[in-house]
Amino acid sequence: MSEHPFLRACRRQPVPHTPVWLMRQAGRYMAEYRAVREKLGFLELCHHPAAAAEVTVTAARRLGVDAAIIFADILLILEPLGVGLEFASGDGPVLHRPVRSPEDVRRLAPYDPADALAYVYEAVRITRRELDGKIPLIGFSGAPFTLGSYLIEGGGSRNYLLTKSLMYEHPQAWHELMSLLAGLVNGYLRGQVAAGAEAVQLFDSWVGCLAPEDYRRFVLPYTRAAMAGLSPETPVIHFATGTSGLLEAMREAGGDVIGIDWRIDLDRAWQRIGLDVGIQGNLDPATLLAPVAEIRRQAADILARAAGRPGHVFNLGHGIFPSTPVDHVIALVDAVHELSVR
Amino acid sequence: MSEHPFLRACRRQPVPHTPVWLMRQAGRYMAEYRAVREKLGFLELCHHPAAAAEVTVTAARRLGVDAAIIFADILLILEPLGVGLEFASGDGPVLHRPVRSPEDVRRLAPYDPADALAYVYEAVRITRRELDGKIPLIGFSGAPFTLGSYLIEGGGSRNYLLTKSLMYEHPQAWHELMSLLAGLVNGYLRGQVAAGAEAVQLFDSWVGCLAPEDYRRFVLPYTRAAMAGLSPETPVIHFATGTSGLLEAMREAGGDVIGIDWRIDLDRAWQRIGLDVGIQGNLDPATLLAPVAEIRRQAADILARAAGRPGHVFNLGHGIFPSTPVDHVIALVDAVHELSVR
Numbered sequence: 001m002s003e004h005p006f007l008r009a010c011r012r013q014p015v016p017h018t019p020v021w022l023m024r025q026a027g028r029y030m031a032e033y034r035a036v037r038e039k040l041g042f043l044e045l046c047h048h049p050a051a052a053a054e055v056t057v058t059a060a061r062r063l064g065v066d067a068a069i070i071f072a073d074i075l076l077i078l079e080p081l082g083v084g085l086e087f088a089s090g091d092g093p094v095l096h097r098p099v100r101s102p103e104d105v106r107r108l109a110p111y112d113p114a115d116a117l118a119y120v121y122e123a124v125r126i127t128r129r130e131l132d133g134k135i136p137l138i139g140f141s142g143a144p145f146t147l148g149s150y151l152i153e154g155g156g157s158r159n160y161l162l163t164k165s166l167m168y169e170h171p172q173a174w175h176e177l178m179s180l181l182a183g184l185v186n187g188y189l190r191g192q193v194a195a196g197a198e199a200v201q202l203f204d205s206w207v208g209c210l211a212p213e214d215y216r217r218f219v220l221p222y223t224r225a226a227m228a229g230l231s232p233e234t235p236v237i238h239f240a241t242g243t244s245g246l247l248e249a250m251r252e253a254g255g256d257v258i259g260i261d262w263r264i265d266l267d268r269a270w271q272r273i274g275l276d277v278g279i280q281g282n283l284d285p286a287t288l289l290a291p292v293a294e295i296r297r298q299a300a301d302i303l304a305r306a307a308g309r310p311g312h313v314f315n316l317g318h319g320i321f322p323s324t325p326v327d328h329v330i331a332l333v334d335a336v337h338e339l340s341v342r
Numbered sequence: 343m344s345e346h347p348f349l350r351a352c353r354r355q356p357v358p359h360t361p362v363w364l365m366r367q368a369g370r371y372m373a374e375y376r377a378v379r380e381k382l383g384f385l386e387l388c389h390h391p392a393a394a395a396e397v398t399v400t401a402a403r404r405l406g407v408d409a410a411i412i413f414a415d416i417l418l419i420l421e422p423l424g425v426g427l428e429f430a431s432g433d434g435p436v437l438h439r440p441v442r443s444p445e446d447v448r449r450l451a452p453y454d455p456a457d458a459l460a461y462v463y464e465a466v467r468i469t470r471r472e473l474d475g476k477i478p479l480i481g482f483s484g485a486p487f488t489l490g491s492y493l494i495e496g497g498g499s500r501n502y503l504l505t506k507s508l509m510y511e512h513p514q515a516w517h518e519l520m521s522l523l524a525g526l527v528n529g530y531l532r533g534q535v536a537a538g539a540e541a542v543q544l545f546d547s548w549v550g551c552l553a554p555e556d557y558r559r560f561v562l563p564y565t566r567a568a569m570a571g572l573s574p575e576t577p578v579i580h581f582a583t584g585t586s587g588l589l590e591a592m593r594e595a596g597g598d599v600i601g602i603d604w605r606i607d608l609d610r611a612w613q614r615i616g617l618d619v620g621i622q623g624n625l626d627p628a629t630l631l632a633p634v635a636e637i638r639r640q641a642a643d644i645l646a647r648a649a650g651r652p653g654h655v656f657n658l659g660h661g662i663f664p665s666t667p668v669d670h671v672i673a674l675v676d677a678v679h680e681l682s683v684r
Contacts, residue, residue, distance in 0.1 A: 160628070161631060164626070210626075211607075213640075262553040263584065284552075286503055290510030290511065294510050298555075301555060
């Protein structure tokens with residue numbers, strides 16, 4: 001398994017073709033997934049190890065990708081904090097008891113992921129068994145900043161004003177919160193690895209809302225702590241969006257592979273993070289709504305920018321949109337394999 | 343007037359202090375503005391030259407900034423296209439008849455801004471007179487991409503899927519739409535200059551959603567056409583957000599000053615666009631919710647990155663949030679003046 005292209009690429013070893021997997025590859029755009037969701041709510045599905053394993057494996061097989069990622073949500077780690085997590089249909093996540101003051105932060109009690117998130121580890125074990133060594137399994141977690149932003153905003157946000165206000169007005173409470181989250185994330189990732197995850201991805205999806213200096217002061221140490229002690233046995237992918245101005249600082253925080261979005265040319269991004277680290281990306285997921293000829297054109301452009309250099313994992317710059325045609329996704333996977341044969 | 347610090351900075355001439363103005367400096371965070379809005383709806387205010395001039399001048403005086411910007415909205419230019427523009431309170435703009443197909447694009451009829459937007463030119467004339475030479479007046483327009491995205495989405499958007507779909511699936515209709523908008527924007531900016539605007543800003547607020555290659559193929563030529571023939575008599579500020587990966591291409595499109603957001607360090611951005619062009623920015627508007635000491639700290643950091651080099655116009659990276667305390671805004675303006683004295 002250590003010879004699989006995905007793991008080899010994460011370690012910047014030569015590969016027979018560029019490995020590809022896609023964020024949210026098990027999701028609403030796929031009929032098989034929608035069929036499962038007719039029986040189970042989103043959180044129910046996350047909580048049900050066998051069903052989570054099923055949607056993970058089904059999607060990976062259907063697409064022919066080079067890695068599977070465990071079916072879960074970045075917010076599961078917040079649920080045991082008692083914040084009232086709910087996924088209302090169509091509206092995205094809501095946290096009914098957000099954390100907005102130093103008092104709120106101090107009320108949060110750390111817990112042991114091995115107890116409260118044991119169902120995720122079980123899903124990892126079942127999925128790993130069902131994949132049967134054919135492709136590697138990726139575990140994942142949200143990163144402290146992105147998790148903190150959901151805790152504070154009580155859901156998604158456009159401008160992160162509550163998050164930034166807590167950061168600026170109550171820096172000590174901010175640092176306590178980040179520290180607590182970094183510890184939980186680190187334990188959770190280690191637990192997934194112990195259960196069988198062969199690589200992990202840290203999603204700091206919304207950290208691109210910060211100025212570079214604020215990232216360094218308020219986030220970087222905790223992102224680093226969240227990844228501590230994982231690499232090099234297990235490759236760590238450090239992913240975020242909107243980070244064209246933060247790449248050097250993200251690299252400094254850590255990760256064997258830096259995941260970028262589409263808002264920067266891949267060759268330019270790789271030069272900036274350094275060629276001694278891997279890179280993951282970077283097709284705009286909106287491109288999957290375009291005609292297949294355009295999808296192939298853009299995939300070829302990205303592969304050309306990677307220049308066959310060891311260390312490129314092909315992916316989108318963010319998750320697949322629900323309105324994406326499945327055959328376009330398959331066409332992308334095929335195109336990456338076909339166009340990257342060494 | 344050509345000796346005013348703001349205009350001198352736009353031309354990269356030495357200044358006694360770094361000039362500062364703030365996007366949305368006349369807006370809901372200010373009691374004087376809210377008082378006017380109790381009598382007039384948002385579009386009514388835009389359509390009323392004397393009232394628009396009043397809010398412009400009042401805000402500039404209250405803050406002590408180095409430039410005023412005409413009170414208007416980037417979407418006014420779309421109104422004469424018959425798309426049913428409405429500003430529902432609290433919800434942002436809605437266009438009731440969006441443009442989503444090649445047929446929709448072909449139905450759009452170009453018009454003469456000198457007729458349909460004469461009220462903006464009148465507001466420019468009145469404001470210029472009332473400013474009485476104390477500070478320069480900036481005119482502005484939305485840029486073709488950002489205007490196109492509103493036309494197609496029918497309002498704001500998170501992922502711009504309809505916009506990108508039209509671009510990819512009907513490239514000819516896309517190019518026709520951009521061409522029509524570029525012509526309108528160019529005429530509108532020229533009209534504002536003829537009426538007395540001493541500089542203009544082109545807002546391509548949402549273009550940061552694009553991959554650099556798509557920007558070059560689908561947007562750059564039209565942005566350039568929108569600015570054609572204005573500079574060097576009238577400085578042109580070319581502003582957008584989320585463009586840390588697009589800066590070189592934006593520079594190539596044109597502008598005497600490139601406006602950036604806070605997601606990149608100002609010194610790094612200036613190196614990338616080239617030191618032979620001015621730069622505007624780049625405080626995170628969320629910082630204005632922080633304690634004044636933090637605001638001053640961040641203003642000092644930005645000024646230090648500009649290193650006293652001629653060509654820096656201090657601004658936020660985007661508009662002032664409605665929840666911003668007015669005294670924080672005044673504290674920022676004072677800090678920039680005080681900390682940048684040569």
